[in-house]
Amino acid sequence: MIHLTLEPITAEAFAPFGTLMPPQPGGTGRLDLIDELVNTRESAKPRLSIAAVTSKALPLVAVEMERHVHSSQAFVPLDGAEYLIMVAPHGPDGLPDMAGLRAFRVPGDTGINYRVDTWHHPLTALGEAGRFAVLTFVDGTAGDEQFVPLPEHVSIGA
Structure with missing residues (x-):
């Protein structure tokens, strides 16, 4: 089993995988992500959904990862819930590079946007x-998302 420790997320550390949507200074203003929201299929349409996510205790054991080959994917917390993300670069075989795994603790006032084709838990x-x-771009085909089992389970702790 691989053991990871949660890192506090920063824009610099997360940059290879996507962008952060931090709270605006003073609580007002606007953050536009026009260039970060990417769809590579003409047939795909934006899908905005509300996901209810259950809480998990640490250590969390991760057994799979997913990616969206043709779409960025944005998550914006609505209830202020702190959350965990795990990401990986691509290995030579196109699957998650287990040596490059990173796990981040994300504050409940910060959203994230994964780049197109980013492996994530x-x-x-x-x-x-x-x-x-x-927010994800979908066309209802198998190309919308891909899940893969991890070759080795990953324990993520504080």
Whole structure:
């Protein structure tokens, strides 16, 4: 089993995998992500959904990862729930590079946007369950998402 320790998320550490949507200074203003929301299929349409995410205790054992080959994917917490994300670069075989795994603790006032084709673990709330707005481009085919079992389980702890 691989053991990871949660890192506090920063824009720099997360940059290879996507962008952060931090709270606006002073609680007002607007953050536009026009260039970060990417769809590579003309047939795909934006799907905005609300996902209810249950909370998990640490250590969490991860057994799979997913990716969206043709779409970025954005998550915005609606209830202020802190959450955990795990990401990986691509290995030479196109699957998650287990040596490059990283796990981040994300504050409940910060959203994330995964780049197109980013390997990531399914969203997991920490502490309290929460609802998240999720934006993905889909066309209803198998190309919308891919899940793969991990060759070795990953334990993620504080």
